[in-house]
Amino acid sequence: MPLNIDAAAPPPNGERRPEPYAGREHKRVVMLAIFSLAWISTVLAWTLMALGGISSPALRDVFVANLVFHPLMFAAVSGRMLPERVVEMMCLLFATGICAACMVLRLYFPSYGGRIDLEPLYLWIPVIYVFAFIVAGHKSSLRISLGIMALFLVISLPYLLQSPSPRFANFTIQLHMVSAVLVAALYFFSSYQQRLQVAQLTMDELATLSHTDELTRLPNRRRISQVVGYELARFERYGSGFALIMIDIDHFKDVNDRFGHPVGDRALKALALRARQALRDGDTLGRWGGEEFVIVLPEAGLDDALRKAHALCAHVARAPLIDDLPITISCGVASVTPADTAESLFHRADAALYTAKQHGRNRAESAAPA
Numbered sequence: 001m002p003l004n005i006d007a008a009a010p011p012p013n014g015e016r017r018p019e020p021y022a023g024r025e026h027k028r029v030v031m032l033a034i035f036s037l038a039w040i041s042t043v044l045a046w047t048l049m050a051l052g053g054i055s056s057p058a059l060r061d062v063f064v065a066n067l068v069f070h071p072l073m074f075a076a077v078s079g080r081m082l083p084e085r086v087v088e089m090m091c092l093l094f095a096t097g098i099c100a101a102c103m104v105l106r107l108y109f110p111s112y113g114g115r116i117d118l119e120p121l122y123l124w125i126p127v128i129y130v131f132a133f134i135v136a137g138h139k140s141s142l143r144i145s146l147g148i149m150a151l152f153l154v155i156s157l158p159y160l161l162q163s164p165s166p167r168f169a170n171f172t173i174q175l176h177m178v179s180a181v182l183v184a185a186l187y188f189f190s191s192y193q194q195r196l197q198v199a200q201l202t203m204d205e206l207a208t209l210s211h212t213d214e215l216t217r218l219p220n221r222r223r224i225s226q227v228v229g230y231e232l233a234r235f236e237r238y239g240s241g242f243a244l245i246m247i248d249i250d251h252f253k254d255v256n257d258r259f260g261h262p263v264g265d266r267a268l269k270a271l272a273l274r275a276r277q278a279l280r281d282g283d284t285l286g287r288w289g290g291e292e293f294v295i296v297l298p299e300a301g302l303d304d305a306l307r308k309a310h311a312l313c314a315h316v317a318r319a320p321l322i323d324d325l326p327i328t329i330s331c332g333v334a335s336v337t338p339a340d341t342a343e344s345l346f347h348r349a350d351a352a353l354y355t356a357k358q359h360g361r362n363r364a365e366s367a368a369p370a
């Protein structure tokens with residue numbers, strides 16, 4: 001079978017996996033920075049207003065609420081007292097509460113604003129919807145946003161029904177309309193993004209499936225071919241050699257004939273596990289097809305690989321793979337030379353495997369370099 005060689009594909013064992021908690025730690029740091037900044041800007045704003053001799057009971061209440069809330073959240077995040085999700089929801093609730101309170105004060109108790117008009121605080125309302133879509137899931141964020149919109153509508157409705165100032169009534173109505181359009185836009189954007197994520201996941205799954213052997217979950221023939229292509233490219237460029245071990249289970253037909261295919265399948269899975277245990281992290285073990293396996297050993301010479309193959313034969317033969325079934329393997333070893341293509345390398349490993357079978361099985365043989 002022609003080899004599917006993709007020299008650009010990195011070997012599965014050489015990939016750097018992302019640190020599982022790195023993203024969460026980064027998020028925590030960002031949250032702590034935001035709470036600190038929010039607290040500092042509140043103190044600054046209050047100081048500037050005090051220096052300017054501006055007093056507003058409503059703003060003072062907002063400042064006090066901010067001065068208490070942000071350190072509390074800072075402590076909760078830094079001490080890991082609450083899950084981040086709960087903290088995010090509390091922030092959303094807090095922002096909504098502040099905006100709702102300002103709306104009530106502006107509409108029904110305008111004098112409480114003092115010399116400050118609370119109207120600009122309305123500008124924070126769209127931010128709440130954006131925040132809801134950032135912190136909540138696609139569907140819940142729509143429900144939360146609709147709930148917040150309904151709350152603001154209920155607050156402003158009595159005001160709009162009493163013949164209010166036309167300018168401010170117009171402003172309030174426009175605000176609700178902009179909110180509705182913003183929520184719709186955010187919803188469509190997040191559903192589009194979600195569809196993209198699902199498509200990406202499906203593509204990732206398909207890529208994994210196309211490189212994985214269904215029975216043993218090992219890299220399949222296609223993946224092994226890619227890895228060998230990658231190692232050949234490395235050998236050509238940097239001169240870093242590698243070796244192959246081809247493995248074949250001895251008399252596997254007898255196992256199937258005597259105990260049935262399901263037992264044969266279990267033996268294949270057990271062999272995959274046992275062989276994997278005997279390898280280094282950088283080595284790639286894959287199923288080449290049927291009862292044949294291949295190991296790619298980066299940076300290994302012929303002698304190293306042959307030693308490894310002998311050890312592997314002994315490791316498999318030491319104890320039954322499944323039940324009381326004694327199973328042995330034979331190995332053929334070849335290491336890369338400058339004259340090699342993937343085909344010639346596999347061919348030599350296969351020839352060495354044939355020799356091992358000829359010499360009585362449960363053994364390893366190496367092929368002379370090309």
Ligand SMILES: Nc1nc2c(ncn2[C@@H]2O[C@H](COP(=O)(O)OP(=O)(O)OP(=O)(O)O)[C@@H](O)[C@H]2O)c(=O)[nH]1
Nearest residue numbers: 248249250251252253254256261264265290291357
């Ligand atoms: N259970 C099971 N058997 C498989 C699978 N793939 C291949 N086989 C069997 O593996 C056996 C291979 O037999 P042969 O090629 O004759 O070799 P062997 O009996 O192992 O003999 P030697 O290789 O000469 O030691 C056949 O019986 C195949 O049916 C599989 O996925 N599951």
